[in-house]
Amino acid sequence: MNTKKDSIHRRRSRSWRLLAPIGIVICLFLAACTESPQKTTEVSTVKPSSEKTAVQTTTTPSKQNVVLIVIDSLRYDHVVGQRNQEPIMPKLQRFASKSWMYQRATTQATWTKPAVVSLFTSLYPAVHNTLYGVTVNLGMEQQPSVDGVPPNIPLMAEYLKEHGYTTIGIQTNANLNETSGINRGFDEYILKSYPYGDAHEATDLALDHxxxxxxPFFLYLHYMDPHHPYKPPESYHHIFGEPPQLSDTDQELIRNFTMGYYLDKVFFQLGLKSSRQFGDISENGREYLKYMYAAESRYTDDEMERLLNWLEKNAPETTIIITADHGEEFWEHGSVGHSKTVYEELAHVPLLIRFPGKTPRIISRDVELIDILPTLAEHLRLPSHEHWQGRSLLSDPPMTHEPRPIFVETRGSLPTANLFLTAVRLEDYKLIVNRNTGDKTLYYLGKTGGETTPLSDEEKERQLYELLMKHFEDNGKHPLAGSTPTRTTLDDTAIQQLKSIGYLQ
Ligand SMILES: [Zn+2]
Incomplete structure (x- = not known):
C-alpha cells in the first residue's frame, strides 16, 4: 500500500527556481569536462546473409551487466538544477560525475508508451506505430482497449536475452503493463502500478532480483514518482524549505488533481469536452505543484541511490543508463502534465550513461533516445540490426559531425483527441508542425532553451520543413513501417490503474 500522504501546507510562497545554468552544476562535480572522441571498439561493417542482422562484431562480447533506469516525467532541468539553493537531485549529479552526461537528449514522443517503445526498438513512432493508450473514454460505452508493440518488431530485452542476458523488468507505469507488449523478452516482468508501487518498493524489487x-543481467527499472499525482512522502514536504501556502480553493483542486482537475483541463483543451467543470489553479497553487514535483524527484533520487550504491559495491562492471521517457510541463505553454505538446519542457530529457572504464565527460551535441540501443550494442560488442534508426554514440565522432536534425512528435494517448504534432530541431532552430491543420511555427530556442516568441524566417522554415517531410518519407519506406499494433481490451484492474494516473475518467 502506498505510504504517501496527501498533506496540504499553509506556508509562505516560494518561487519556482531552477537557477543553475545547464552544465555548470555538473561541471563542478566532473573531473573531466571534455568532448574529445573516445577510442571505441572496432566493428566490422560486413553484411551477413541473415536479413535480421546487419553488422557482426569481430570481437568477443563483453558480457557486462546492463541497468536501464527510466524516470517517468523527469525534466532535464531537474537533473542539473536547484530549488531554494538546494540541488534537486544531488545523487544523480554525483552519478553524472562518473558518466557520459548528454546535455541535449531528445525523446521521440512526449508520452510514455510511444517514447519507451522507441527507446526499446530504436525506431521512430511513425515506424513502430505503437501510439495510443485507451481507445475510448468519455461515456465508456465500450471497454477501453490499448495498443501494443507489433509482434514482428524486436525489442531491447529480446535482443539482450538472445545474447545470453537474464532479463528483469520492474515496472510502475500501468501504461506499460503486459498489454503494451514491452514485456516481451523479459524473463521476469513485474508491474507494481503507481501510486501503489513507488520508488521505494521498485528499488527493493530490483535489488531482490x-x-x-x-x-550477465539486464535490469530495466521504470520509476513513476515524478509523474502526477505530485504527492511525495510526508518527510519530503519541506525538503526545499517551506512549500507555498494554499488557498482553500487550490487545496480542493489539488486534492482531486489527477482524476478531477487534470483530466477536465486536458479534455477541454483537446476539444473532447465543450466546457470545464473545474476552475483553474492559481499561480500560488502552481508553485506548490512545482515544489511537490521537485520533491518527488528528490525522493526518486534518494531511492535510486540505494540501487546505485549496491551496484558500485557488488557489480561495478555494470553499464548504467539513466534517462526519462519525456519531461513535464508546468504552464510554460498553458497546461500541465505531458503528451499534449512537443515543446522543450517535454522533449528535452536527461541521458546519463556510465560506461565502466570510460572517462566521464559532458557531451553537448544532439542525441535521441533511439540512439541508446545501437550505443549499447557497440559498447557490449554485440551485432547491430540494420533496421535500427538510431546511431551509436560511440562511433558517431562528435568533433566532425554535421548538425543533426532531431525529431519528436505526439498524437496524445487517445485517438479520439485527433492530435498530431510533429517537430524538427536543427541546433537552436525548431519547427513545430500540426499535421492535422498544416500550421507551422518556427522558434529560435536561444538562451532560455525553450520556445518563447515565434520567429519569422522563411528560409529557415523551409529548410526545417523539408527535413521533416524527408523524415516522414524515410519512415514510410522503412521495412517495418505499417506494422500493425496489437489491440487488447483492458480488464478492470488495468482500468483502475490507468484511472489513478490520469489516463481514464
Ligand atoms: Zn511517461
Missing part, C-alpha cells in the same frame, strides 16, 4: 540473478 539482481542480487540473486545469473549474470
Amino acid at each position: 539482481i542480487s540473486v540473478s545469473k549474470t
Whole structure:
C-alpha cells in the first residue's frame, strides 16, 4: 500500500527556481569536462546473409551487466538544477560525475508508451506505430482497449536475452503493463502500478532480483514518482524549505488533481469536452505543484541511490543508463502534465550513461533516445540490426559531425483527441508542425532553451520543413513501417490503474 500522504501546507510562497545554468552544476562535480572522441571498439561493417542482422562484431562480447533506469516525467532541468539553493537531485549529479552526461537528449514522443517503445526498438513512432493508450473514454460505452508493440518488431530485452542476458523488468507505469507488449523478452516482468508501487518498493524489487540473478543481467527499472499525482512522502514536504501556502480553493483542486482537475483541463483543451467543470489553479497553487514535483524527484533520487550504491559495491562492471521517457510541463505553454505538446519542457530529457572504464565527460551535441540501443550494442560488442534508426554514440565522432536534425512528435494517448504534432530541431532552430491543420511555427530556442516568441524566417522554415517531410518519407519506406499494433481490451484492474494516473475518467 502506498505510504504517501496527501498533506496540504499553509506556508509562505516560494518561487519556482531552477537557477543553475545547464552544465555548470555538473561541471563542478566532473573531473573531466571534455568532448574529445573516445577510442571505441572496432566493428566490422560486413553484411551477413541473415536479413535480421546487419553488422557482426569481430570481437568477443563483453558480457557486462546492463541497468536501464527510466524516470517517468523527469525534466532535464531537474537533473542539473536547484530549488531554494538546494540541488534537486544531488545523487544523480554525483552519478553524472562518473558518466557520459548528454546535455541535449531528445525523446521521440512526449508520452510514455510511444517514447519507451522507441527507446526499446530504436525506431521512430511513425515506424513502430505503437501510439495510443485507451481507445475510448468519455461515456465508456465500450471497454477501453490499448495498443501494443507489433509482434514482428524486436525489442531491447529480446535482443539482450538472445545474447545470453537474464532479463528483469520492474515496472510502475500501468501504461506499460503486459498489454503494451514491452514485456516481451523479459524473463521476469513485474508491474507494481503507481501510486501503489513507488520508488521505494521498485528499488527493493530490483535489488531482490539482481542480487540473486545469473549474470550477465539486464535490469530495466521504470520509476513513476515524478509523474502526477505530485504527492511525495510526508518527510519530503519541506525538503526545499517551506512549500507555498494554499488557498482553500487550490487545496480542493489539488486534492482531486489527477482524476478531477487534470483530466477536465486536458479534455477541454483537446476539444473532447465543450466546457470545464473545474476552475483553474492559481499561480500560488502552481508553485506548490512545482515544489511537490521537485520533491518527488528528490525522493526518486534518494531511492535510486540505494540501487546505485549496491551496484558500485557488488557489480561495478555494470553499464548504467539513466534517462526519462519525456519531461513535464508546468504552464510554460498553458497546461500541465505531458503528451499534449512537443515543446522543450517535454522533449528535452536527461541521458546519463556510465560506461565502466570510460572517462566521464559532458557531451553537448544532439542525441535521441533511439540512439541508446545501437550505443549499447557497440559498447557490449554485440551485432547491430540494420533496421535500427538510431546511431551509436560511440562511433558517431562528435568533433566532425554535421548538425543533426532531431525529431519528436505526439498524437496524445487517445485517438479520439485527433492530435498530431510533429517537430524538427536543427541546433537552436525548431519547427513545430500540426499535421492535422498544416500550421507551422518556427522558434529560435536561444538562451532560455525553450520556445518563447515565434520567429519569422522563411528560409529557415523551409529548410526545417523539408527535413521533416524527408523524415516522414524515410519512415514510410522503412521495412517495418505499417506494422500493425496489437489491440487488447483492458480488464478492470488495468482500468483502475490507468484511472489513478490520469489516463481514464
Ligand atoms: Zn511517461
